[in-house]
Amino acid sequence: MSIKVIEINDSNIRVGDETGIVFQSPGFALVTEDKLEVGEFAERQSRIQPTNSFSKYWYELNLEPISHGPKVRHHADLAYAQLMHLAEAADIDQDVIFSVPGNFSQDQLAILLGLARQTNFSPIGFVNSALADSIQATHKKLSLHIDIQLHQVVITTITINEAYFKVKNVVQIPGVGIQNFMNLMMQVATDLFIDQCRFNPQHDAISEQDLYNLLLSWLSNHEEGRTVQFELESRDTVHLAKLPWENLTAVLDRYYRKINEQISALTVGVEAQLILSECLSRLPGFLRTIPSDLHYEVATVHQGARACIDHRNLIAPKDGEIKLVEKLAKSELGIVELVSKTELQQSQLASHLLFCNEAIKLRRVVIGSRLGKPEARESSQEINLAMKGLPEHLGTIDKTDSGIYFNCTSNHAILNNRSVSKGIHLLQLGDHIRFAESCDEIRLIKVRNG
Template identity: 30%
Template sequence: MTLAVLDINDCNLQLWAGSQHAQGAGYALFSKGDYQFGNDARARARLEPRSTNTRYWWQLNTEPLQPALGPARHSADLVHAHLQALHSDAGRPEQVVLAVPGSLQRDQLALLLGIVQACPFNATGLVNRSVAAASMLVTSERAFHLELQLHQATITELSADGDTITAPRTQPLPGCGMLQLQERLVELIAAAFIRQTRFDPRRKADTEQALYDVLPKVLAQLRSTGETIVEVSGNRASISRSALTEAGSRLFTSAAEAIGANAAHEQILLDPIVALLPGIDGHFANNRVLAEDSVNQAVQQHRSVIEQSTDELVLTGTLPCEGMTIRPNVEALADPVPPARREGKVPTHLLVGQSAYALGGRNHPLAMEATQETSGDWVLSTDASGHTTLNDDPYAGENLVVGDTLVSEGTTALLIEVLS
């Protein structure tokens, strides 16, 4: 029999129960005398901000809610009600395995288990969600899981010895949560609307909500195409991926600092929502994107280790690395294969804004240098690797041609040919 699995991440809580799949973000809305949770609540968050709470999973406790939200006394009441709603949407499974983030404090974990005891299902397992997801993918002795939550991000270090995998530490990254990232992305997109159409979607709550609603689709399109059209209330603006890379700069920098000196080459596991952020590939070249159901699949695979029959659940923090060969992370040490030469005109200048800078010069505002090879081609210095993107992909030593777009630490440049 297939296990029911609840993957707890407040950006998108997911409950799998056989063929049933319920999901929704950690939003609670109290309106017209009733609660709504998940995506229904998120769809009205900008319209009824004073009636919305997004902190109850992050600040899980029994302190009085400030401000109050309906009859709920504290965040634990909201978590209880949200769990009941998810359980109902997933067909009311009798037994559920809980996959929890490593950032959950011990007292919060104890409170969560107490809340579950008051729910119409039994918890039959408890597992670290980072360890579960990594058990299916990690191929190096050390790796990291970058997880995005509503009010913070976390970096979880993963250690594998060839037989098992565990998580020695989880470090919160304050100020880098999904809500902060959304705010900056919306600000950048709204600025593009103003420049191109003189329409500001933030001026009214309904058009601002519409922009937030379309944001996931916009990021998904930019991941595959590099440029897209965003439409809000009949107004259309062109948005490029490179125009939004600045939004995630604080997250990328904080994550790299938490990982350490070799961050550009460590194996990084990304939740799907993290992988949508423009510019992330330029910072973490050795990344793997987790599937939406990676935690569910891992729990099904390791149910004999995770499932428990005792009344007092114990957190499973170590899982087998079944079917995988663990190898040292030697990508950074291997001799790189020179990339094939790209065809195109040889550029002479970098165009940054309305100013052109000669290639090879040192007065340009980009945080990298270009050198000219004996063939006449221009390439970037090796220091640019992992920090600069070429046409929205991580720079990997290719020769530069006219029409290329470079982004280095948030500054964008177009490669051009200036005729004498």
């Protein structure tokens, strides 16, 4: 019988199966006199009806009474409503594995299990979501899985010893969640409209919600390095405001510093790799702030669910007793060595990028297009295309133990003569990348003894 996986992350609760992610729903609830709505609809009404909106019921999942009419007694009621919404929207009526964040306490896990048992589906296992995400990643002795929720970032340390692949500890960084970034960008955008248009989008709830929805859409589909242009309509007047990319990232940088300071504290004096959630990696300019001596991989949105399905027998106990899985035996996972590439495979990886007849050693190379001349800079690990009409930041190419990855941040890239979309693309020796028909190509090469 097929199973489904529900990944509990309130920035977007996902339902996955063998085919991929089949449904997702942000952790928002809207409670009015006549109905209770959850998910995307509730989020897109949260600024219009702030006193009726909730977004911390997963973050603070508990049974403590709240005063909001007879429909809602506590946060658990809202979580239950969202589980029922997921069951209906994703047609869940079979066995379910829950992938849960490491910050969930035993009491919260017990509440979640109790709620799930009141639905039409059958919970059969709990697994730490960072552990599930990391199974398919490079196997180092120490990995930091970094995920972002609505109200915090969670860093989970994953270790491998002689016998187990396991969670070592969990660190929470409050105040740097998706909602914190949204609130910050809301204020930046509001100041822009006031300064450039003499229009305050937060002067009433409807225009404030319009601005929030605009930023939400932009955040999921932005192009790195390009000047941000916001357009809002109010009372038959269209207001336009522009924000240079550098100004935006400078504002967001204070939150990025808070995240990177914690990463640095956890990796001082040790060799570690970072496993970033795709949502975190998509924050404007975030990847460029990661210290260059740290290797990272980006976990795809379906990576954790796929691992849960592949290893269901290790997560769902045969005796029916559900416990949170925070370690798995290496032998059962098929992990033999602490790296995922053999020496032969490593020898077949490219060592340099060739651009404009110059070779640059491949570690993490930033690709951009700014004023000046086309060049490859070994010292700063940068390639400048210097072409008009392209975003200032076009992506990064990273060499990791699991392979070479191109993190494409625009829709301008042409890989091996085929256009590719934004996202993570695996590269191999001999591949070539361009960003316009007349642009010089970037080619992956291997330099002997290089």
